[in-house]
Amino acid sequence: MSVVGAVIKKVWCIKKYIILVATPLILSPILFTLPPQEGKCLYVVLLMALYWCTEALPLAVTALLPIILFPFMGILPSSKVCPQYFLDTNFLFLSGLIMAAAIEEWNLHRRIALKVLMLVGVQPSRLILGMMITTAFLSMWLSNTASTAMMLPIANAILKSLFGEKFCEDKGMKSNEASSVNLENGLHPVPTEVQFLTVNEEDKDLPEKTDVNIEVHPDLIKERQYQNNIWKAFLISIPYSASIGGTATLTGTAPNLILLGQLKSFFPGCDVVNFGSWFIFAFPLMILFLILGWLWISLLHGAIRLSCKRRKKSDIRSDAEAKARDIIQEDYRKLGPTNFAEKAVFFFFCLFALLLFTRDPKFIPGWASAFTPGFTSDAVTGITIVIILFFFPSKKPSLKWWFDLKAPNIENKPLLSWKKAQETVPWNIILLLGGGFAMAKGCEVSGLSTWIGGRLQPLEGLPPALAVLLVTILIASFTEFASNTATIIVFLPVLSELAIRLKVNPLYLMIPGTVGCSYAFMLPVSTPPNSIAFATGHLLVKDMAKTGFMMNLMGVLLLSLAMNTWASSIFQLGTFPDWVPIHYHNVTALASNIQNLTTGG
Template identity: 75%
Template sequence: MAAIGALVKKVWSIRRFLVLLCTPLVLLPILISLPPKEGKCLFVILLMAVYWCTEALPLAVTALLPIILFPFLGILPSNKVCPQYFLDTNFLFLSGLIMASAIEEWNLHRRIALKVLMLMGVQPARLILGMMLTTSFLSMWLSNTASTAMMLPIAIAILKSLFGDKEASEDLNRENGENQASLQQNKLYTVPTELQFLASPEDNDLMEEKEVAIEISLDLKKEEEYRANIWKGFLISIPYAASIGGTATLTGTAPNLILLGQLKSFFPGCDVVNFGSWFVFAFPLMLLFLFLGWLWISFLYGGINLRGCRKKKSERRADAEDRARAVIMEDYQKLGPIKFAEQAVLFLFCLFAILLFSRDPKFIPGWASLFTPGFVTDAVTGVTIVTILFFFPSQRPSCKWWFDLKAANTENVPLLSWRKAQETVPWNIILLLGGGFAMAKGCEESGLSVWIGGQLHPLESVPPAVAVVLITIVIALFTEFASNTATIIIFLPVLAELAIRLKVNPLYLMIPGTVGCSYAFMLPVSTPPNSIAFSSGHLLVKDMVMNKNSSHKVIEHCSSPWSSIAGPPLSSLSLCDVHVTTFFFTG
């Protein structure tokens, strides 16, 4: 047995290397059994899917494989593959990441977070709501991981001021245990008879003291359970809000931009999905999911009293809330008065959002109509604004400086340096996006998408509403074990072809799949925000699973709005017509 155990450990230590070598060999029959070009493309896609799911190679390195394999296998020439890695969609995402770097550089995100928490109040349910609102807003613009990493220390500081740290909880447990032991030794649970009461008034007084001791012990136990539940509620709410908030904007999370890029690849005539139209559609859904998530977390972990009666607040809890309020105020005061750089970044951030919303809102002419049609995209808007960050001064300009010959002639420091952008921007995400677009291009050029469509004909009898529910469940489960980005890259080509087979608009299936992909709530490994919260040591896997079960019902419920774009049967690939526009701005 010892030898077998040692062998298993050796195999486990080289598992990634074994996956790298064995996966191509296992997938070789695909090259033989399928038509040549379609089989080669499917071979590459499945190979990348396995590597992404197992992380046998870094995710960004796996995304580069089409540059190697597509030309060698005769699927696509290099001059068609490489441009997919720097489409305008990638530059839109890059501009969002650079703007997020400037916000983080000047601590604007922390000021916003603390201000919201000050406004929300320090009762646990309100604080959880404040945490979720702040985290979701930040994750609309920052990455989900950065939003979680920033909010979690704030939450832990507040929790420690409310309830103390883990050592204090252990002391409370120990005190509770000692009280219960002393009660058992003194036989406090024996019921006195009427004769005992009449015979000894002193014993009667002693019994009353014992009953009070029992009540104190039970109160301590309830208080400890309350503390543990509030800790869990706080820590779970932050990564969940980050994942939910990222769905509200195109730049909030990578799967949204992959949807946009693959739509342009498969359906070039589709131009209704842009930053503004996506926000009008997704932001109300984000608020709905956030509110339902807050209710569910508060119900599970004691933040809300649903019994219809307000219990009297104990002095201990009142003091704890005062301490929490003081912690938030102290952190906010440490930031000092708002600086000129913060004001400048806030102004440019608001300008960034307004210009993206108003470029081409569809229901009215946008400012892009002043230029040559089709020339100005969201990427042009984003890159224009973030370029200003690299030369706009971080100190307030002064006219007196020009006339003061003794003033220091120091060079102005811009709002963001390129060195800082290099350090903070996750460049690997850009390569992941490019890998997804390259896969979509390969599916289109090789004819694999048409071949997949031919294999899906048994599903033509499935009602579209049922298809939406099944797709959402499958993708939401699959993304628990694989990267959200990799998951949506794999599924979107299949969803596009399935929509054609079902004779519905592709957005009817592709949008629920994309949104469902971001709802990776169940496991610590599902998404980096979950891992960050889980690493705090106060959460168990079962705590996350309890919340995931309810989220499936919420996502499935949202299949009903898609009926407004299921619309009439589609006869061509120019699928994105007035029905989709009507859905985005009225449905």
């Protein structure tokens, strides 16, 4: 048995190499059983999908495979593959990332977070709401990972002030090895139910503590359970709201931009999806989801119910809440008065959002109408603003400096340096986006999208509303185990063909598929924010699964509601659009006829 175990461990150590070698061999029959071009493209798509799901290679490296495989396999020439990695959609995303870097450089995001928490109050339920609102807002502009990483230490400090020190000392957790690791990470230990029982058993051997434990045992246990539940509620609410907030803007998360890029590839005439129209659709959905999510998390973990019941016994808790309020205010004071750089970054951030909203809002002429039609895009707007960040001074210019010969001649630093941008911007996401666009182009040119559409005939009788529901459930389930970016890259071509088969607007299925892949709440591996929260050591998988299942269900139902109500008018979903190329209307029928002639003749 030990030999078998040793072999299994060795195999596990080289599992990535096994996947790298075995996957192409296992998929090779596809090359010989399907039509040549479609088979080759499907081979590449499945190979990349499996590499992405297993992370046999880094995600960004897998995204580079089309540059090698498409030319060698005769699917697309290199001159058509490489430009897909730097479409204007990539530059729109890059501009959002650089703007986020400037916000982080001058701590503007922290100032916003603390200000919101000062406004909402310090009762646990209100603090959870404040955390969720702040994290969601930041995630609209920063990455959801960065938003989560920034908010967790703030939550930790607040929780310590509410009941942290007492919670730690009473349980004798300071010498615990796991707690030491958590403290190194700036996180306060939260005992599990098992640890409660263990400590209680150990306390029986300590005479000096026995009398105290017997005297206050019932109330103490209830208080500890309450504290433990509130702690979990805080930790769970932050990554969940980060994922929800990222859906509200086109630049908030990579799948939204992948949708935009693939629309331009499949349907070049589609101009109804831009920054403004997406925000009008997604922002109300985000607000509804945040409110329902807050109610669910607060009720499940007792933040609302218990805080109402215990108002009579509020002396200790009032003191704790006062301390929490003092800590938030103290952290805010430590930031000092708002300096010129923060004001400048905030101004350019607002200008960035305003220009994106007003470029082409559809319901009124935007500022883009002053230029040649088709010459401006959201990428032009974004890059224009972020370039200014690299030369705009971080200190207020002074005329006195020119006339004071004794004044120090120190070069004024810009709001953002290129070194900071290099360190902060996750460049691998740009390559990942490019890989998705290259894959979409290959599916289009090789005819794989049309071939997949021909295999979807059994779904033609499906009611469109039911199709939206099923698509969202499928993708939300799939993305629990795989990267949401990789998931949407694989599914979007299929969804566009399915929509055409159902004779509905392609956006009717592609939009819920895109948003649904951000609704992954049940497992720690579902999203980086979930992993960060789980890594604190205070959450169990069952905690996330129990809370996340209802979150997934609410997200699916809310998304279905949105697609069949206000999204219908925003994206004109009620009619089959003119921007779908003519050949899409008849291509499946032609393919079927050709197949019948070749097989029956």
